[in-house]
Structures are given as C-alpha cells and as structure tokens.
Amino acid sequence: MNEQQLTAYIHENNIQKIKYAFADIDGILRGKIIHTKKFLDGLQSGYGFCDVVFGWDSADVCYDDVKVTGWHTGYPDKACHVDLSTFRTVPWQDNIPFFLGDFSDADGNGLAACPRSLLKRITKECADLGFYPEFAQEFEWFNFRETSQSLQDKHFANLQPLTPGMFGYSILRLSENSAFCDDLVSLLDKFNIPLEGFHTETGPGVYEAALMHTHVIEAADRAVLFKTAVKEIAYKHGIIANFMAKWNESLPGCGGHVHQSLWNKDQTDNLFYDANDVNKMSELHKQYLAGQLYCLPHILPMYAPTINSYKRLIEGAWAPTTITWSVENRTTAFRVVNSSKGYTRLETRIPGADTNPYLVMAAALASGLYGIKNKLKLDVPQTVGNGYQNKTNGTIQPNLYEAATDMQKSAIAKEILGADFVEHFTQTRLWEWRQFAKSVTDWELKRYFEII
Missing domain, CATH: 3.30.590.10 (Glutamine synthetase/guanido kinase, catalytic domain)
Known part of the structure; x- marks a missing residue:
C-alpha cells in the first residue's frame, strides 16, 4: 500500500489503533500501539521513540560505554520511520494493523546502531x-x-x-x-x-x-x-x-x-x-x-x-x-x-x-x-x-x-x-x-x- 491507499483503508475499516515495532541490537522487537491519527500524522516526519532501546541490553540494563546514546546524551527521542511495505495484520490479535520500522535521520541516513538500517545499506550495495x-x-x-x-x-x-x-x-x-x-x-x-x-x-x-x-x-x-x-x-x-x-x-x-x-x-x-x-x-x-x-x-x-x-x-x-x-x-x-x-x-x-x-x-x-x-x-x-x-x-x-x-x-x-x-x-x-x-x-x- 502507498500512503493514500493506507489512509483510505484505515478510514474505510474504522481502524482506531496501529501497532508498530523495530528490532534492537539483540533482535528483540520493541514497539508501541498508537492511535491512527498519530500514525497518519507521522508517516512523513516519523515517530519519536526513546533511543534508550539502543542503549540497554536484553534485560533493560543500560550499557556503560556506548556513544550512540547514554546518560551523556540524556536518552532523547529519535525519529523512527515505518516501512509501509511491511504492512500486515496480526490474526491472533483481532487483525490489528502492524508495521515494521527502522531509525534514520532527516537525510535518510540510518542510525549506526539500527540493525535494519544496516541491512538496507548493504542491500543497496548489492x-x-x-x-x-x-x-x-x-x-x-x-x-x-x-x-x-x-x-x-x-x-x-x-x-x-x-x-x-x-x-x-x-x-x-x-x-x-x-x-x-x-x-x-x-x-x-x-x-x-x-x-x-x-x-x-x-x-x-x-x-x-x-x-x-x-x-x-x-x-x-x-x-x-x-x-x-x-x-x-x-x-x-x-x-x-x-x-x-x-x-x-x-x-x-x-x-x-x-x-x-x-x-x-x-x-x-x-x-x-x-x-x-x-x-x-x-x-x-x-x-x-x-x-x-x-x-x-x-x-x-x-x-x-x-x-x-x-x-x-x-x-x-x-x-x-x-x-x-x-x-x-x-x-x-x-x-x-x-x-x-x-x-x-x-x-x-x-x-x-x-x-x-x-x-x-x-x-x-x-x-x-x-x-x-x-x-x-x-x-x-x-x-x-x-x-x-x-x-x-x-x-x-x-x-x-x-x-x-x-x-x-x-x-x-x-x-x-x-x-x-x-x-x-x-x-x-x-x-x-x-x-x-x-x-x-x-x-x-x-x-x-x-x-x-
């Protein structure tokens, strides 16, 4: 679906919530359920997500020596963008719409710690x-x-x-x-x-x-x-x-x-x-x-x-x-x-x-x-x-x-x-x-x- 088709799908089916997630460095899916208005508003600009998810381990304990985020940065939000091509519904959760995303800056450059962004870059080389x-x-x-x-x-x-x-x-x-x-x-x-x-x-x-x-x-x-x-x-x-x-x-x-x-x-x-x-x-x-x-x-x-x-x-x-x-x-x-x-x-x-x-x-x-x-x-x-x-x-x-x-x-x-x-x-x-x-x-x- 493109953005126009997706917007029509959401309105036609009276969808009130969207689920999205991305993989952290351990491959654990981190994500949220958000209101459809917030979802549609963020399709262009992205969704703010606390970058602590790349600053802690699988037990949510903060790393002591990484540069991408930490106490030295204050764990700010970074832009997470959903990939519309990943759209699917979750059949065991009342078919809630679901998307995968990744982290990139305003110029489209992937965050160094983001696994999906890394794979996208290498795939482009291929x-x-x-x-x-x-x-x-x-x-x-x-x-x-x-x-x-x-x-x-x-x-x-x-x-x-x-x-x-x-x-x-x-x-x-x-x-x-x-x-x-x-x-x-x-x-x-x-x-x-x-x-x-x-x-x-x-x-x-x-x-x-x-x-x-x-x-x-x-x-x-x-x-x-x-x-x-x-x-x-x-x-x-x-x-x-x-x-x-x-x-x-x-x-x-x-x-x-x-x-x-x-x-x-x-x-x-x-x-x-x-x-x-x-x-x-x-x-x-x-x-x-x-x-x-x-x-x-x-x-x-x-x-x-x-x-x-x-x-x-x-x-x-x-x-x-x-x-x-x-x-x-x-x-x-x-x-x-x-x-x-x-x-x-x-x-x-x-x-x-x-x-x-x-x-x-x-x-x-x-x-x-x-x-x-x-x-x-x-x-x-x-x-x-x-x-x-x-x-x-x-x-x-x-x-x-x-x-x-x-x-x-x-x-x-x-x-x-x-x-x-x-x-x-x-x-x-x-x-x-x-x-x-x-x-x-x-x-x-x-x-x-x-x-x-």
Missing part, C-alpha cells in the same frame, strides 16, 4: 552491483508447558518440555500437539510468514521451521517477526517457546541457518549456478563463498551474539567448529546445496536461533560481496568427510569475549559493516561478557560450595 539477493532463515526451537510466571517461580529450572523423548522428524509428535502446530502454520501464513517446511527436531519438544525464501530485507523482516509470532501463538496454547542456542548441555542446540543466493535483477537467472562446474558452482558463487570464509573470524559475533551461542558451537553437536565448506555436508560451517538450478544456494550454518536476523543476513551478504568485489579465489579446499576434524583453515573462536575483541580490532569488519556500527555492536557484546563474568553460576555453587 543492488548497485547488479544483484538481487534471495535469502531465507530456518529456526529450531524448544517448547515448554510453562508460563512466564511459572518460569520465574521455578527459577528457570525443572521445566516441563512440550513432549518427552527425542523424536526427530516425528509425525507422531506433530499429531500429538496438532492444535498448536496447525495454529503455527496457518496463523504465520496469514501474518505473511509462509513456511516452506515444518517438522519436529531431535530433542524433547523441539520444532524446526524453514521460512520461504524471498528478497533479503523481506526475509529478515519475516525472520524477526517469526520469533515473536511463535512466542505469542505459543502463549495462547499455554506454551513457552525458547530460541536459546543451547538451553541444556545434554541436548542438541538450536540453529538459525541462513540460505542465500544472488540472482540477476529480474530474478530469472540464479547467478550461483553453473551446469559445467563439477560442483555446479559459478565463479560468482565461489567468490561469494570465499568472502564468507575469509571474513568469518572478523564478524563471528554477528552469527554468535550471546554467551550461550558458543555452548552450541561444539564438536559433534550438529553445529560447526571449523572454518570449512563442502557440498551437502552438515559438519562444515558452509554447506553448498546444488540439487537444481532454482535451488542452488549457500547455507551459512554458524548462526543459532538466538541471532538477530538483520545482523546475520547483513554479515552474510556483506562478507559475500567482499569476496565478489575483491575477486577472491576459493582456495580453501572442499572438506571431504568430518568437518570437525579439518582444522587446516582455522577454528571458530571459542567464546564471545575473544570473538568480540577480534571484531572490535578488525579493519575488515569496519570496511564491510562501517566503523560506527562495529564500535557500537562490539561494545554491546563486550558488555554482555562482563555481565556474565561477574555472575555466580549454578555450576560454581555445585562445584565449590562445600568441597573447597
């Missing part, structure tokens, strides 16, 4: 090179028969999974909770988040959903909305949905893999495909992959942004630990899928379900374009067999501190993502590390309380 980026993210997540209150009452311990047992790809488990599963698929589709596939994964109460592929910005919008939508639909069924990378050391982690390809501008030709190549990979595809392999150590916190992310990245747990690639090999960091021309793509397997989709896709696209712009050669040999054992090209950093410190110092990260973004983002990740480092964990109590 378009300027003549490419159409086709992306999709897939998510694994655990479900529990709990409520927000019971989580607090139980101190997040002894939680009841939605179903017992492992049951990967089980039709039985989908049938057992058919009302919830049916709601997920049908309501997400009505919310303009069509699923390409949906099934159980290995673990008690685990589901996996692959989102339909589309243009990278729409793909990231859908992925951000997907996580919140799943949580809200789950609430209606007395279920808590959990997107942590690894909630239990004895169970598999939850991935958030990103699938991507570049097409010509009219979307008629997959530029990653070459029928004459042994792996059906075009030179462009190889350059793109080479860029991701090269940039990975410089931008890892974009793919693994939390303390918990690195608990998933361990050997033999269906998540990569080495900087490797292969065709149809799920032990490597990058998996080439080449089953047909229309579906030839690259799967970046490092990201977990805890990621911010805007940042994941921005990192993947920016590093791939780096390889194309610099015509990098794919000189890392394809891994044959167990990718965990192939450490010849390096391993993934073991924790958030090392990854964020490396990114903070990286000239490559600043080149492809912008120095202001890198400064802000890495400060937030190092803050996360400091919060963890000073906490006393259950493991420490069990380990040392009596015996030491």
Whole structure:
C-alpha cells in the first residue's frame, strides 16, 4: 500500500489503533500501539521513540560505554520511520494493523546502531552491483508447558518440555500437539510468514521451521517477526517457546541457518549456478563463498551474539567448529546445496536461533560481496568427510569475549559493516561478557560450595 491507499483503508475499516515495532541490537522487537491519527500524522516526519532501546541490553540494563546514546546524551527521542511495505495484520490479535520500522535521520541516513538500517545499506550495495539477493532463515526451537510466571517461580529450572523423548522428524509428535502446530502454520501464513517446511527436531519438544525464501530485507523482516509470532501463538496454547542456542548441555542446540543466493535483477537467472562446474558452482558463487570464509573470524559475533551461542558451537553437536565448506555436508560451517538450478544456494550454518536476523543476513551478504568485489579465489579446499576434524583453515573462536575483541580490532569488519556500527555492536557484546563474568553460576555453587 502507498500512503493514500493506507489512509483510505484505515478510514474505510474504522481502524482506531496501529501497532508498530523495530528490532534492537539483540533482535528483540520493541514497539508501541498508537492511535491512527498519530500514525497518519507521522508517516512523513516519523515517530519519536526513546533511543534508550539502543542503549540497554536484553534485560533493560543500560550499557556503560556506548556513544550512540547514554546518560551523556540524556536518552532523547529519535525519529523512527515505518516501512509501509511491511504492512500486515496480526490474526491472533483481532487483525490489528502492524508495521515494521527502522531509525534514520532527516537525510535518510540510518542510525549506526539500527540493525535494519544496516541491512538496507548493504542491500543497496548489492543492488548497485547488479544483484538481487534471495535469502531465507530456518529456526529450531524448544517448547515448554510453562508460563512466564511459572518460569520465574521455578527459577528457570525443572521445566516441563512440550513432549518427552527425542523424536526427530516425528509425525507422531506433530499429531500429538496438532492444535498448536496447525495454529503455527496457518496463523504465520496469514501474518505473511509462509513456511516452506515444518517438522519436529531431535530433542524433547523441539520444532524446526524453514521460512520461504524471498528478497533479503523481506526475509529478515519475516525472520524477526517469526520469533515473536511463535512466542505469542505459543502463549495462547499455554506454551513457552525458547530460541536459546543451547538451553541444556545434554541436548542438541538450536540453529538459525541462513540460505542465500544472488540472482540477476529480474530474478530469472540464479547467478550461483553453473551446469559445467563439477560442483555446479559459478565463479560468482565461489567468490561469494570465499568472502564468507575469509571474513568469518572478523564478524563471528554477528552469527554468535550471546554467551550461550558458543555452548552450541561444539564438536559433534550438529553445529560447526571449523572454518570449512563442502557440498551437502552438515559438519562444515558452509554447506553448498546444488540439487537444481532454482535451488542452488549457500547455507551459512554458524548462526543459532538466538541471532538477530538483520545482523546475520547483513554479515552474510556483506562478507559475500567482499569476496565478489575483491575477486577472491576459493582456495580453501572442499572438506571431504568430518568437518570437525579439518582444522587446516582455522577454528571458530571459542567464546564471545575473544570473538568480540577480534571484531572490535578488525579493519575488515569496519570496511564491510562501517566503523560506527562495529564500535557500537562490539561494545554491546563486550558488555554482555562482563555481565556474565561477574555472575555466580549454578555450576560454581555445585562445584565449590562445600568441597573447597
């Protein structure tokens, strides 16, 4: 809808309120419900929104060392603009109109801390090179028969999974909770988040959903909305949905893999495909992959942004630990899928379900374009067999501190993502590390309380 059509729609349907939101640095949707008059008045000038949402962490605790906002600025309002192309209605909330937005100044320049603005900038670079980026993210997540209150009452311990047992790809488990599963698929589709596939994964109460592929910005919008939508639909069924990378050391982690390809501008030709190549990979595809392999150590916190992310990245747990690639090999960091021309793509397997989709896709696209712009050669040999054992090209950093410190110092990260973004983002990740480092964990109590 354009502005005129939207105004007519609002008046014709006697709509009194609008919901809008945007993603913060952690991918958490922050937003408001506003009166339609305020909404229509702000379509041109934007809506004032306190920029503390980029000055605090996921627990609403203010950062101590970021420049974009803080006590030194007084936490002012900044202009948040809605994107009319994101219009949809929320089917489980009486079809209230909903929009996504992002932060930019009067000249249209994105706020350095705004993830969607970052992705828009990198997508423009992609378009300027003549490419159409086709992306999709897939998510694994655990479900529990709990409520927000019971989580607090139980101190997040002894939680009841939605179903017992492992049951990967089980039709039985989908049938057992058919009302919830049916709601997920049908309501997400009505919310303009069509699923390409949906099934159980290995673990008690685990589901996996692959989102339909589309243009990278729409793909990231859908992925951000997907996580919140799943949580809200789950609430209606007395279920808590959990997107942590690894909630239990004895169970598999939850991935958030990103699938991507570049097409010509009219979307008629997959530029990653070459029928004459042994792996059906075009030179462009190889350059793109080479860029991701090269940039990975410089931008890892974009793919693994939390303390918990690195608990998933361990050997033999269906998540990569080495900087490797292969065709149809799920032990490597990058998996080439080449089953047909229309579906030839690259799967970046490092990201977990805890990621911010805007940042994941921005990192993947920016590093791939780096390889194309610099015509990098794919000189890392394809891994044959167990990718965990192939450490010849390096391993993934073991924790958030090392990854964020490396990114903070990286000239490559600043080149492809912008120095202001890198400064802000890495400060937030190092803050996360400091919060963890000073906490006393259950493991420490069990380990040392009596015996030491």
